[in-house]
Amino acid sequence: MVSRVESAAATRRALLDAAADLLDSGGPGAVTLREVGARAGVTRGAPYRHFPxxxxxxxxxxxxxxxxxxxxxxxxxxxxxxxxxxxxxxxxxxxxxxxxxxxxxxxxxxxxxxxxxxxxxxxxxxxxxxxxxxxxxxxxxxxxxxxxxxxxxxxxxxxxxxxxxxxxxxxxxxxxxxxxxxxxxxxxxxxxxxxxx
Amino acid sequence: MVSRVESAAATRRALLDAAADLLDSGGPGAVTLREVGARAGVTRGAPYRHFPxxxxxxxxxxxxxxxxxxxxxxxxxxxxxxxxxxxxxxxxxxxxxxxxxxxxxxxxxxxxxxxxxxxxxxxxxxxxxxxxxxxxxxxxxxxxxxxxxxxxxxxxxxxxxxxxxxxxxxxxxxxxxxxxxxxxxxxxxxxxxxxxx
DNA sequence: CAGTTTCAGATGACGTTGTCACCTTAACAA
DNA sequence: TTGTTAAGGTGACAACGTCATCTGAAACTG
Missing domain, CATH: 1.10.357.10 (Tetracycline Repressor, domain 2)
Structure with missing residues (x-):
């Protein structure tokens, strides 16, 4: 049902949304890749599959x-x-x-x-x-x-x-x-x- | 020769100068308290005696x-x-x-x-x-x-x-x-x- | 002048973070 | 079916901010 690219795109979207939310709440310092991952439903290392x-x-x-x-x-x-x-x-x-x-x-x-x-x-x-x-x-x-x-x-x-x-x-x-x-x-x-x- | 307050004031000055130099060279992220201390001739913890x-x-x-x-x-x-x-x-x-x-x-x-x-x-x-x-x-x-x-x-x-x-x-x-x-x-x-x- | 206080600085430690190397697994292509 | 690829998981490491604690010397007090 969910192709690999669909799932990856959804994750990427969720990562961007989570990062934007954290940014709003407390500036760039409040954006931690761990929390971004957690909010997107993935773990620490996952964001590195989408952003270097x-x-x-x-x-x-x-x-x-x-x-x-x-x-x-x-x-x-x-x-x-x-x-x-x-x-x-x-x-x-x-x-x-x-x-x-x-x-x-x-x-x-x-x-x-x-x-x-x-x-x-x-x-x-x-x-x-x-x-x-x-x-x-x-x-x-x-x-x-x-x-x-x-x-x-x-x-x-x-x-x-x-x-x-x-x-x-x-x-x-x-x-x-x-x-x-x-x-x-x-x-x-x-x-x-x-x-x- | 150097009273305690004089020495403390000199250290504080050196800390501010070091922080300003590091800021110029790479923004707030480049300012680490450890490096600031090192450049001022003191150690990691010393800056906390002058800035909270x-x-x-x-x-x-x-x-x-x-x-x-x-x-x-x-x-x-x-x-x-x-x-x-x-x-x-x-x-x-x-x-x-x-x-x-x-x-x-x-x-x-x-x-x-x-x-x-x-x-x-x-x-x-x-x-x-x-x-x-x-x-x-x-x-x-x-x-x-x-x-x-x-x-x-x-x-x-x-x-x-x-x-x-x-x-x-x-x-x-x-x-x-x-x-x-x-x-x-x-x-x-x-x-x-x-x-x- | 002796005793006490104060405070700059040193040091060890801890939790958090960015990042990397390596492993796993499921989708895809042949 | 089988090999490939890429997303994601996991362990590890170094750097960093910060704190508790210790030390030594200057400053103060009697």
Missing amino acids: DKDSLLTAVAAEALDRLADQAQDVRTDPQAPPADKLRRALSALMTIGRRQPHLYRLMFTSPAGDPAAIHAATQAGDRAQDEFLAIVGDLVGAQHTSRYAALLLTSVHGITDMEVSGHLSADKWHITAEELVSTLVSMIDRQTRSG | DKDSLLTAVAAEALDRLADQAQDVRTDPQAPPADKLRRALSALMTIGRRQPHLYRLMFTSPAGDPAAIHAATQAGDRAQDEFLAIVGDLVGAQHTSRYAALLLTSVHGITDMEVSGHLSADKWHITAEELVSTLVSMIDRQTRSG
Whole structure:
């Protein structure tokens, strides 16, 4: 009933899910290959049949998250109804939501990928796809000649806002401003800029 | 010649320096208390006489780096010669330089501090001081009513630019723009904004 | 100055973890 | 049916964080 490849694929999936759960609960240090194996219903050594080492497993988790983000961005971009400005807002919001709901995963996604070359390649590819979607969304909004500049500025800035919020370095007490206000300030500045210049 | 407190202080300094060196060379994972002790001329257990655990040691390293950054920012801010716009550029440049020269330290500085409450408090304090200096520098430039909004935007954005450059997610091939260009775009946008509105 | 306290540091030990070498077993291909 | 392959199990090892305990000398107290 269950072919060998099916069973192996299911195990691999269970390993990735378990690793993601442990990552969420306590960061990369909380991900132990033994616990990952146990939660996937296998033993310590089994994960090494699917991932060459721990770094590669974590990088695979990051790659999947980047892929999901790229999918979300693609869905937003190809929505025929929404106006470009809404698309941008939704794409940025998707990124910030990951940061808030899964801070450890978010940090992992924006770390230099480690592990074996194949894992690194997969994560890089997924990250590139997410960036390309984002680039296209911004391009639809600001026009071709401004795209690269403002897409890069938006993405890096929103990442910085999210990252500092996640790590607690954007305290409302000191700054008297929320992450959302920062993003909308930035977006409207760029909007004004691209209209006038 | 060497009193007990002097010797202890020297050891503590050597431990912090060794930890910082190991951090630079390979990230937090490369910092082992055994190697830290060895480089400081003591044995495995000795670091525990100065730091309750590894997290507290790393947080102390981050706190010192944040303190140095705050000092740099303060030097810039109190320079009687430089025009406010130059001060901002120099302060932002100081931040980005840490990212480029000591990427692992940079990541550590922008992570939620871990370890014992005293270590966390020290790091938070140092970070707050650095942020206050930035706030004051931006305030001198854009005026009081815009300070909080644009200071936060500048700091978070430049952090995001630096962080993505450091982690390799800001490849020149894809974005056709450098970190410097992004920062200067942002600064001139804010400049235009505060002049006109 | 003698006795006591304190504390940096040394050492032995323990549990956990990543990783490897080797073995087993069941699915597949011939 | 038989040989091959690959997933998974198991034992082992070194490295690591951490703790309990011990030691010696500096600092303090009377």
